[in-house]
Amino acid sequence: MQKTPKGKASAEPAPPGAPGFTLNYTDPGAPIGVADIAGLYGRIREALAKPATAKKSEASDQAEAGVVEAGAGEGAPETSPKAFADNSEAFGAVTRFSGTHILKIHSKNARDHVLDFPTVTNTNRPRRKFPSMNAGWGMYAKIAYQPIAVLGHDGSNSLIDHITTPNELSEQFLASFAAAFSQESLDAIIEGTRCAKTGVSELHFENLPIVYLPDGQGGEMQVTPLSPLEAMGNFKSAVLKKGESHKSPLTNQEISSKMQNISVAIGGDRSRFRAIVPNAMRSFEAAVWRYARGGRVPAIPGEEITDLLDTLQAFHARREKHSDGTDGVRYTADTEKRFRGLAESILGIAKEWIDDVNQRAVELNPEFSATRTDMRQLLLASWRGARGRNPDERNAAREAVRRALNGLVFMRTMNGAAS
Structure with missing residues (x-):
């Protein structure tokens, strides 16, 4: 299966029963059957296992892309694969450092930079959350945030959704995850969702809060003051495009998905406001x-x-x-x-x-x-x-x-x- 850039959905989601799919934050791909829920996360963990003979660069590329393949591939040696590690600390960090508002930071050691305001939108659903923790734990975030569509049921929900806004299938999803990884990791994720994140009490002295919002086209743009990450709406067309002669104060820049750059769920080009600091007045x-x-x-x-x-x-x-x-x-x-x-x-x-x-x-x-x-x-x-x-x-x-x-x-x- 063709690899996908990190943080991006597969261009061609695999059909039900296909041997592989791409983990991501937004695209549920093809729906699964209710009977497939029990083994879903076991299949994900098994597919993330790395063949013992695989080169480090190949395994790294695969992990970066979030490509899940169910098997070592044709012609691969029949050796014991290296299981994808269960890490309750990483899973817990996913929800502890997830929120609707995230401060841009310059220090990877920040521990107080995420805000979470569960205000519903005009569609009567909670705002989308974004994870912002150690980028090395990005795959754990993808597992927890992977949206899954189920045949015969509307919409798609991630493991996080099943914890915060449960439905009739949520118990099956939670049980599937606990069986594939551990009850300890599930408890860590649940505990992280209960953390109060309604205020930032301190920031490292090197940190400069900068906020990004989605631009409505799959990317994001830097904006201030602090606003919901999902609240972009028609901001570009209403504020920035004031006519053909209006020069847009935006510039694009390739940014990595490290935590310092806002969220492992957002990578690629970002639009930023060009700011010219005026000379200090006497x-x-x-x-x-x-x-x-x-x-x-x-x-x-x-x-x-x-x-x-x-x-x-x-x-x-x-x-x-x-x-x-x-x-x-x-x-x-x-x-x-x-x-x-x-x-x-x-x-x-x-x-x-x-x-x-x-x-x-x-x-x-x-x-x-x-x-x-x-x-x-x-x-x-x-x-x-x-x-x-x-x-x-x-x-x-x-x-x-x-x-x-x-x-x-x-x-x-x-x-x-x-x-």
Whole structure:
């Protein structure tokens, strides 16, 4: 029988009673009779036995393809075949690490990367599950997930299906498996289906969660955020194909079926989104970007505005002390004139800054509409004085600047400029 690429169904399923068939995750092949259920898994295990004289490469190719042949083949020496091992650990891992949602991982040692949400679809059936464990145990997953169709009965079901959604034939399938392998392996599979997988508590520091979904054509595509592996639907046509001129952000890449690459049940080409990481914005660019979308006006950068505000505060304090009659404080008409001139300069800097920022905001967001800016708030946010002092001293200095901005001279200058 022609070998089949790993993870793929046979192109021509064998008819009932044929000497061989191909293990896979989706194609049930030809149906079997009810009477054949009892010996089904015994036949599978026997067919997976490797002739003692078979070359390692041939046996490896056969295992990789999942091709089950009932016999050593014409002309093969009559030696005792090497039985396909019963491995309860491997069978248990199949269901422990199976789920409806699987995180892409970079470490083969991950133990917490599978989620299982048994939400039914609009067809009133559970979502399809995918195994994601050690790729070396892939054949055990194929055995457990191989769908089997039975003559006279609708649909097809795997061993996993018979455990999670049993029907009138399920007991016969479970008994067949236990007889061919062991009750211990069957119990391990059943126990694995009972594991709660509704949350991922931790991931290895090397892991980067990436999620794949079926693409509706037998392949898969990378997508985020996390969605059911079976929930692809019309995603491609509805989201990606927006017209002939739309350039699809997809690229194909051949990926192995190792656990790190999502699931032993999915191999071959995969479609991934091409992602271009934008350059990191500098603090000013980020502040303007936020402002263009409804945020506050960015603070005026540099030390100059802080020095001017500290001088403004000194003028204001001197004026207050003179008004209070403090001895030795000289405050003349020339001092008042210089005070007002400084206030005008500060307001000019603030206005020029706002105009520049508004122009930049429109470039980033054509729908941006500038609103009235509180000059005093902007200037106080731009003050960066009293560095190196303790918090109490810095707060006191900031409060002094705030009083100067709310003082009579600055308010009159600001209102006069506005009028």
